[in-house]
Amino acid sequence: MKVLKASVIFLLGIGMLNAYPGAERRVAGIIKDIDRQPVAGVKVVLLPSLRTARSSEDGSFAIPLPADLPAGEGMLQFSKEGYYRNSVTLEKFLKRRDRVVFMVPTEYLTEEISVSALNREEKKTTVPIAESSVSRLEIKEKLAANLVETVDHTPGVHFIGSGGNKATPSIRGFGRKRVLMLLDGARITSDRRAGTSASFIPPELISRVEVVRSASSVLYGSDAISGIINAQTGDRMESGGTLSLNADSNSRRVGGSFTYGRQLGRFSFSTGGYYGQAGNYRSPRGEVYHSGFQNAAGLLELNYRHGGRELSFSYFGARGTDIGKPGRENRERVYDQYPREENHFLRLNYSDHRLLKNTRWETLVYLNPSRVDLDKRNEPEAKTESSHTESVNLGFKSLIHKSAGKHLALQLGLDFFGRTGLSIDNVTVTDGLKERVVPLDDGRRSDLGLFVTADYDGIPGLDIFGGVRYTFLGMKALSDGEPRKKSDQAPSAFLAVSQKLGRHFSAFFNLGKAFRLPSLSESFYTGITGRRYVIGNERLEPESSFNLDAGIRFYSPHAFLGLYGFSYQVRDMIERYRVDGGIYTYGNVDRGQVNGVEMEFQFFPVQSLEIFGHGIVYQGRSRETDDPLNDVPSPKILLAAKYILNRFWLEANFLYSFPKEDPGPAEVANDAYRRLDFKGGVYLSSRLFFYAKIQNLLNEAYYANPDPDIPLAPGFALSAGCQYNIF
Numbered sequence: 001m002k003v004l005k006a007s008v009i010f011l012l013g014i015g016m017l018n019a020y021p022g023a024e025r026r027v028a029g030i031i032k033d034i035d036r037q038p039v040a041g042v043k044v045v046l047l048p049s050l051r052t053a054r055s056s057e058d059g060s061f062a063i064p065l066p067a068d069l070p071a072g073e074g075m076l077q078f079s080k081e082g083y084y085r086n087s088v089t090l091e092k093f094l095k096r097r098d099r100v101v102f103m104v105p106t107e108y109l110t111e112e113i114s115v116s117a118l119n120r121e122e123k124k125t126t127v128p129i130a131e132s133s134v135s136r137l138e139i140k141e142k143l144a145a146n147l148v149e150t151v152d153h154t155p156g157v158h159f160i161g162s163g164g165n166k167a168t169p170s171i172r173g174f175g176r177k178r179v180l181m182l183l184d185g186a187r188i189t190s191d192r193r194a195g196t197s198a199s200f201i202p203p204e205l206i207s208r209v210e211v212v213r214s215a216s217s218v219l220y221g222s223d224a225i226s227g228i229i230n231a232q233t234g235d236r237m238e239s240g241g242t243l244s245l246n247a248d249s250n251s252r253r254v255g256g257s258f259t260y261g262r263q264l265g266r267f268s269f270s271t272g273g274y275y276g277q278a279g280n281y282r283s284p285r286g287e288v289y290h291s292g293f294q295n296a297a298g299l300l301e302l303n304y305r306h307g308g309r310e311l312s313f314s315y316f317g318a319r320g321t322d323i324g325k326p327g328r329e330n331r332e333r334v335y336d337q338y339p340r341e342e343n344h345f346l347r348l349n350y351s352d353h354r355l356l357k358n359t360r361w362e363t364l365v366y367l368n369p370s371r372v373d374l375d376k377r378n379e380p381e382a383k384t385e386s387s388h389t390e391s392v393n394l395g396f397k398s399l400i401h402k403s404a405g406k407h408l409a410l411q412l413g414l415d416f417f418g419r420t421g422l423s424i425d426n427v428t429v430t431d432g433l434k435e436r437v438v439p440l441d442d443g444r445r446s447d448l449g450l451f452v453t454a455d456y457d458g459i460p461g462l463d464i465f466g467g468v469r470y471t472f473l474g475m476k477a478l479s480d481g482e483p484r485k486k487s488d489q490a491p492s493a494f495l496a497v498s499q500k501l502g503r504h505f506s507a508f509f510n511l512g513k514a515f516r517l518p519s520l521s522e523s524f525y526t527g528i529t530g531r532r533y534v535i536g537n538e539r540l541e542p543e544s545s546f547n548l549d550a551g552i553r554f555y556s557p558h559a560f561l562g563l564y565g566f567s568y569q570v571r572d573m574i575e576r577y578r579v580d581g582g583i584y585t586y587g588n589v590d591r592g593q594v595n596g597v598e599m600e601f602q603f604f605p606v607q608s609l610e611i612f613g614h615g616i617v618y619q620g621r622s623r624e625t626d627d628p629l630n631d632v633p634s635p636k637i638l639l640a641a642k643y644i645l646n647r648f649w650l651e652a653n654f655l656y657s658f659p660k661e662d663p664g665p666a667e668v669a670n671d672a673y674r675r676l677d678f679k680g681g682v683y684l685s686s687r688l689f690f691y692a693k694i695q696n697l698l699n700e701a702y703y704a705n706p707d708p709d710i711p712l713a714p715g716f717a718l719s720a721g722c723q724y725n726i727f
Helices: 002-019 090-095 136-142 520-524
Strands: 026-033 043-047 051-054 060-064 075-079 086-089 100-103 131-134 157-160 168-171 180-183 186-188 208-212 228-232 240-248 253-264 267-278 293-306 309-325 334-352 359-378 383-403 408-430 433-456 462-479 482-501 505-516 533-535 543-556 559-579 583-606 609-622 636-645 648-657 673-683 688-695 717-726
Touching: 026 090, 043 060, 051 060, 075 090, 075 100, 086 090, 086 100, 131 136, 136 208, 136 673, 136 688, 186 334, 186 359, 186 383, 408 462, 408 520, 433 520, 462 520, 482 520
Parallel strands: 026 100, 180 228, 533 583
Antiparallel strands: 026 060, 043 051, 043 075, 075 086, 131 208, 157 168, 180 186, 208 228, 240 253, 240 717, 253 267, 267 293, 293 309, 309 334, 334 359, 359 383, 383 408, 408 433, 433 462, 462 482, 482 505, 505 543, 543 559, 559 583, 583 609, 609 636, 636 648, 648 673, 673 688, 688 717
C-alpha cells in the first residue's frame, strides 16, 4: 500500500512538472508555410543557449531545453533561405496548442519552378524561354477581381479590349486568339472577337498562374503564337481548408470563398467554392455604367496515388450573370451586357511512372461545355439585339517522357482539340417585333497533332532543347444556312539553347515556327458582337510565324536580373479593320512584325526588403506598308518595393505608361498615364491573415490602352480581405 501511494505521488509530481512550461525536457513543434505545407531544412536556434536543430521533411523539429533555463525565458529563431526570418518567445510558443510556426516565402525568382514551359518541371533560371509565374502567395496579396488582374504587373502581359470584367490578356503585343489560355492544361476557347477572357475563373480558386512569353506551338498547337497563360487549381493542401472574404470600396465588390482538402491514405480530395458580385465602379470623372457583374464557381478534385501511378478527376464550373461591358461613350440607357455565361470543365488525368523503365506516361482528357449570352440594349429606341452562343470543347493529350541515357530526355506526344455543336443565333426585338436568324450553326473544328522533343545536357553548362510538330486542322459550319469548310496542315518547330556562364549568369537563345488557324467565328460568322457588328471572312489564310527570342539572366540568393529581346514575324497576319458605322471585319496582312526589349529585376538589399520591377519597349509594324499594328502596347516601366517586419508587410507599386502615338488601324492615340498602388497585410497567426490594397492613390483619370471603346480606368479604390485557415 505504501508503495502504491508513493507511486501515485511520484506520477502526480511528474504531471505537475510537465504542466509547467519551464520544466519540459525539450521544445518541439512543426514548421509550415502559410499554405500549411511542411517546410524542411529550417534552422531553429534556441536563445540564449544557442542550441540548434533543423526541421525534417514533415516540418517537425525538437531542441532539448537546458536545465538552467529560467521558466518563461528564452527565444526561438527560425531561418531558411527563401523565407523571411521568424521568431517567438519560448513562453508564448509553449502555450500554443498546435505548436505550429509559419514561414512566409520571400518569392525568390531563382526558386520558381515552371511546368508549362517545357511540359515538365524545371527551374526558371534554366528554362530556355521567357517565362514568369504568379504564386499562390502573390494571388492572395493582389486581391484581384479576375484572372487578368491576377497577371497584372507580369512582364510582357497587358490587357486589350474595352475592359470591365471581360478584359482579355495579350503577350508581347499579340492578343486576340494568339494567346492560348489554359485551365490546368485544358484549352479555353471562346468566340469573342477580342479573344478569350477567362474571367469566369476566380483568383480565390487559383493556386498558381504560369505565363510563357515565347512561341509554344510545338507543345500546344494552334493559337500559341505569342505564348500561353496556364491557370492552375491543383497543388492544394493535404489536409485543412480556408475561408476568405474580400471587398472593394470603389465598385462595392464583395466576394467570399472556401477551400477544403483531405488526405485519406492513397486517396485525397479537395473542393472549393466562390461567390462574388460588384456594382458599377467610379472613375475620377464619375460613375462608369454597366461595369458590374456577379460570378459563382465551384471546384472538386479527386486523386488516387499508388506505386508510381496517379489517377485524378476534377470538375470546375462557373456561372456569371449581369456582366456589364462598359464603353467610352458611357451611356446609361444604351449599353451591352452579358446576362449569362456558363463554363463547365471536366478533366481526367492519368500518369504512370512504372509502365517502362525510365519512362513516364501522362494522359489528359477534358470536356468543356460552354454558353454565352450577349444583349445590346437601346432603351430610347425600344430596341434589343441579342446573341446566344453554345458549344462543347473537348480534347486529349498523351505524353511519353523517356530518359535515354544520363543526358538525353525525349518526349513523344499526341494531342487533339475539337469543337462541336457551335451555334450562334441573333435575335432582334424592335417595338415588340421579334426577328431571329442563325448566322452560324453546327460549327465543328478538329486539331490533331503529333510532336516529339529532345533535351540534351551532356555538354557541361549547355542545355539544348528542340522539337518538331505536325498538325492536321479542319473546320466546317453552316454560315447563313450555306455549308462552309476549311482544312489545312501545319508544321512547326522549335530549337533552344541555354548556357550557364559561370556561377551566376545564364543565357538562352531560341528560334521557332508557330501557326494559328482562323477561328470558326472569324471565318464564318457575320453578326452581333460585343463591339457592335462583325463581318466574317471565309477567305482568311492561316497565320504562320517565325520567332527569335534571346535573353541573359543573373541570379544569386539575393538578386535576380533578366534582359530579353525578341523579334516575331507573322506571315498572313489576321488583322481587324473598322468599317463604316462601327462595323469590323478581318483581313490578312502580308507580314506583320513585332520587336521588343524587356527587363525584369528583383533585389534583396536586406532580408526584410525586396525591390523589384520591370520595363518593356515594343514596336509593331507591317513589313509591307510600315503601318503600325493593333494591340502593341506603349513603353511601360514598373518600380516596386516590399518591406516585411515580422508579421507585417507593405508594398508600393508605381507604373508609368508612355503615350501611344502610333495606334493601329482599329485604335486611337492614347496619352501617358501613371498609377500608384499600395498593398499591405498582417499575418496574425498561422490561421488568420489580413490584406489591404489602395489602388490608383493619385486618382488619375486615364485610358489603360488605345482601344477606341475603352472606358476610363477605376479611380481611387480601397480593397481589403482576410483569410482564415482551418487545420
